[in-house]
Amino acid sequence: xxxxxxxxxxxxxxxxxxxxxxxxxxxxxxxxxxxxxxxxxxxxxxxxxxxxxxxxxxxxxxxxxxxxxxxxxxxxxxxxxxxxxxxxxxxxxxxxxxxxxxxxxxxxxxxxxxxxxxxxxxxxxxxxxxxxxxxxxxxxxxxxxxxxxxxxxxxxxxxxxxxxxxxxxxxxxxxxxxxxxxxxxxxxxxxxxxxxxxxxxxxxxxxxxxxxxxxxxxxxxxxxxxxxxxxxxxxxxxxxxxxxxxxxx
Amino acid sequence: xxxxxxxxxxxxxxxxxxxxxxxxxxxxxxxxxxxxxxxxxxxxxxxxxxxxxxxxxxxxxxxxxxxxxxxxxxxxxxxxxxxxxxxxxxxxxxxxxxxxxxxxxxxxxxxxxxxxxxxxxxxxxxxxxxxxxxxxxxxxxxxxxxxxxxxxxxxxxxxxxxxxxxxxxxxxxxxxxxxxxxxxxxxxxxxxxxxxxxxxxxxxxxxxxxxxxxxxxxxxxxxxxxxxxxxxxxxxxxxxxxxxxxxxxxxxxxxxxxxxxxxxxxxxxxxxxxxxxxxxxxxxxxxxxxxxxxxxxxxxxxxxxxxxxxxxxxxxxxxxxxxxxxxx
Numbered sequence: 194x195x196x197x198x199x200x201x202x203x204x205x206x207x208x209x210x211x212x213x214x215x216x217x218x219x220x221x222x223x224x225x226x227x228x229x230x231x232x233x234x235x236x237x238x239x240x241x242x243x244x245x246x247x248x249x250x251x252x253x254x255x256x257x258x259x260x261x262x263x264x265x266x267x268x269x270x271x272x273x274x275x276x277x278x279x280x281x282x283x284x285x286x287x288x289x290x291x292x293x294x295x296x297x298x299x300x301x302x303x304x305x306x307x308x309x310x311x312x313x314x315x316x317x318x319x320x321x322x323x324x325x326x327x328x329x330x331x332x333x334x335x336x337x338x339x340x341x342x343x344x345x346x347x348x349x350x351x352x353x354x355x356x357x358x359x360x361x362x363x364x365x366x367x368x369x370x371x372x373x374x375x376x377x378x379x380x381x382x383x384x385x386x387x388x389x390x391x392x393x394x395x396x397x398x399x400x401x402x403x404x405x406x407x408x409x410x411x412x413x414x415x416x417x418x419x420x421x422x423x424x425x426x427x428x429x430x431x432x433x434x435x436x437x438x439x440x441x442x
Numbered sequence: 443x444x445x446x447x448x449x450x451x452x453x454x455x456x457x458x459x460x461x462x463x464x465x466x467x468x469x470x471x472x473x474x475x476x477x478x479x480x481x482x483x484x485x486x487x488x489x490x491x492x493x494x495x496x497x498x499x500x501x502x503x504x505x506x507x508x509x510x511x512x513x514x515x516x517x518x519x520x521x522x523x524x525x526x527x528x529x530x531x532x533x534x535x536x537x538x539x540x541x542x543x544x545x546x547x548x549x550x551x552x553x554x555x556x557x558x559x560x561x562x563x564x565x566x567x568x569x570x571x572x573x574x575x576x577x578x579x580x581x582x583x584x585x586x587x588x589x590x591x592x593x594x595x596x597x598x599x600x601x602x603x604x605x606x607x608x609x610x611x612x613x614x615x616x617x618x619x620x621x622x623x624x625x626x627x628x629x630x631x632x633x634x635x636x637x638x639x640x641x642x643x644x645x646x647x648x649x650x651x652x653x654x655x656x657x658x659x660x661x662x663x664x665x666x667x668x669x670x671x672x673x674x675x676x677x678x679x680x681x682x683x684x685x686x687x688x689x690x691x692x693x694x695x696x697x698x699x700x701x702x703x704x705x706x707x708x709x710x711x712x713x714x715x716x717x718x719x720x721x722x723x724x725x726x727x728x729x730x731x732x733x734x735x736x737x738x739x740x741x742x743x744x745x746x747x748x749x750x751x752x753x754x755x756x757x758x759x760x761x762x763x764x765x766x767x768x769x770x
Contacts, residue, residue: 195512199543203528206539210530283526287587290490291543292516440494 196293200301204275208309213274221267221313228252228259229320249321249330253338254409260342261378261401264349269370271309272353275302276436277366285439295436299429303354310346314339334411341408344421345401349374351428358435377401443468443595443625444489449498451484451649458484460649461498468594471621473636473643474629481649482629483523486599489627490520503595516545519588523599525581529573533564533583536572537590544591554590562586563616578609585616596620598628602635614638636660668741669709669721672698675733680705683731689720704736 208214229252236248246255253260279285288298321335349370356369381400387393397403404417444466451459459481466472474482487493489500491511500507503517528536537555546554559565562585567575572583581601588596601617602610617626617639630636636643636657643660645653673680681695684707691712698704711720717740725735 195545196543199539202542203531203539206535207528207530282528283522283524284528286487286492286522287520287526287540287584288543290492290515290518290520290522291540292512292545293543294512440492 194294194297194300196291196297197301197304200288200293200298201304204302204305205308207274208271208305213270214309217267217270218313221263222316224263225260225317225320228256229317232256233324247324247328247330249324249335249338250409252320252409253334253341254406257402257405257409261345261405264345265371265374265378267313268310268346268349268374269353269356269367271306272350272357272370273363273367274357275306275354276358276432277360277363280361281363289436289439295433299354299358299433299436303351303429303432306350306354307347310350311343314342314346331411334409337408337411337413338405340413341405341417344418345404348421348424348428351425351432355428355432355435358432443470443503444627445501446485446489447499449485449488449500450496451481451488451493452496458649459488459495462646462649462651463498464644464651464654466625466627468625469621470642471617471626471628471640473640474627474646475631475633475636475643476629476646477631480631480646482631482646483599484649485646486520486597486627486629487522490518490597491515492520516591517593518595518597519591519593521584521588521596521598521601523603525584527572527580527583527587530571532569532571533559533575533586534568536583537586540587541590546591554592557592558586558590561589561616561620563612578605578612581605581609581613582616585613589620594625596624596626596628598626600629600631602630602632610635633660667711667717669707669711669717669724670737670739670741671707671709671724671728671735672737673705673707673728673733673735674703675705675728675731677705679731680707680728680733683727683733684709684724687720687723687727689715689723705733 229248232248232251236251276285279288321330324330352373353366353370356373357363357366360366360369377399378401380396381402383396384393384400384403387396398416398420404414404421407414407417444464446465447463449459449462450457462481462485474485476482484493488495489502489507491507491514494508502514505511505514505517507514528539531539534555537558538551541551541554556565559568562582564579564582564586567579567583572580575583581604585598585601588598598617602613605613614635617628620626621639628639637660640657642656643654644651645655671684677695677697681693684690684693684695689712690709692710694708696706698706709720709724711717721738721740725738728735
């Protein structure tokens, strides 16, 4: 774990000193704001106020496909630089000749993008606070929703870190990460189109959309989180091996 | 400080370093000299722990670079060839990051950063974003990075590459200064650089150590062995006068292109002759023969000639068939 804190701090500094994080923040909040606004307007036009769900559940749950679509772009954009940029500019050479371990470097970079991801979501807590002024909000469902989002982010960002280590070009890293995540997403859609059986069970298990739908109803299924965590851990482990393998290139 | 034994690096397509062995003692400034593609960068990268060797071992400050990699890496400051830096950071922020991952104790960090800024003479740009710095400054920031943990050993890959002549002089002076308190291994393909800063040179070509010499030996090998004279006068007279001068082995004369009144004499000196003395005699002979001497140049030995000179003394190289291939 040698080098973790130093790498983490440098990554945070670089992320927030360059326009990247700020541009992502603005685009992300505009998108989320738009989606949330549309959902609230929709609910406010409903004549029957005795519906089962509210706008919060819709935002995090049934309509989560919008939210997941933005993550498909957001996460790869956050991770594309991590290793690709260092390899292109050559700073990887100064980094790896310092007394650091591959695990420390990989985790430091990963923790920085994960922190940034959380920071991007933080302002959306305001939506919940605003809604509380006009109606009841189930705090358990909100908490569960954020846990679900964290899980999805943790796995997507780890995959993105891996693709960044696999390429010297940020663009290739970005496209590769989008491809992998989109693949996971599409696999999840299989839940609705595949005939009942093993394959559909697998699809249901990896489906990010149904993960969010469950979480938005306040159900925290540990299997979902175990899946997210295993994707993250596996990706990071492979990334550390990839970093170590450069020595033998 | 550095012990390298039978180091080989095979990239698969090329063998960049083959069976290289050498020692660098404590306090020495050693130049790692060789033409481009000789395997200098590969060797330094292996020593710095960035690359693994295919065969052989290396120890840095007593630590094996593979088995005790972290300990070895914490004993050295490495400056890669192009001096890569993070352009978005300010110099002080960058050095703070480097000090942290090089495990400089938190309490001593500020002091260590100040010291390295001063040693590398970049204190005046400490608050400047690296993106705004000139090449010369970046090179020195990279040097400050190598110095920030105050390691006993510095490994510098072409520290003067890409600098203008003033900056080169400045960096060389800096390296000499640092040599008083650090062991330094630096690579270069410029012979005068070794003469300017090093105590000793290791000469590599095609991944092999082809020669090793002290500064005096290098100087001797590099002393002029030929003179080039341009004189105004008759070609035959000049040639005769030059040939008759003691210390001259061979003369070839030709009329200078576009200047029919000027004669160019290429003079080869006899073995052991001192170029200055012979030049003096030659000028006197030519002038008394009625010619006007316009220019005298000492033709210095090229790097390749020095290689030949230095390697000729040691019955070392038996050219292996693979050695003819191109190198990375």
